[in-house]
Amino acid sequence: MTIVLKCAHCQPSLSLEDFKRWLKQFDRNGDGLISKRELRAAMRSASVRLSWFKSQEGMREADANGDGLLDDEEMENLVAFAQNRLGMKIVA
Numbered sequence: 001m002t003i004v005l006k007c008a009h010c011q012p013s014l015s016l017e018d019f020k021r022w023l024k025q026f027d028r029n030g031d032g033l034i035s036k037r038e039l040r041a042a043m044r045s046a047s048v049r050l051s052w053f054k055s056q057e058g059m060r061e062a063d064a065n066g067d068g069l070l071d072d073e074e075m076e077n078l079v080a081f082a083q084n085r086l087g088m089k090i091v092a
């Protein structure tokens with residue numbers, strides 16, 4: 001699956017499930033959690049024009065329990081962040 005997130009205005013909407021499925025491709029160590037490093041790899045691959053700082057910010061906002069890893073529920077927080085701050089279109 002190829003998802004390009006860089007153009008919010010010309011992209012078809014992405015569903016929440018699609019987004020999570022896409023994100024989980026970057027779960028390198030297969031623990032079902034997305035680490036900071038894995039998140040950065042995902043952002044790079046999506047061609048999101050996103051600074052390292054932004055990805056840190058996204059992680060901080062999404063990581064509810066502060067363990068530096070995103071579980072399933074926290075990935076949904078990341079979706080909200082991407083929608084509100086990055087202008088991505090994701091439909092539930």
Ligand SMILES: [Ca+2]
Nearest residue numbers: 027029031033
């Ligand atoms: Ca992982």
Ligand SMILES: [Ca+2]
Nearest residue numbers: 063065067069
């Ligand atoms: Ca967490």
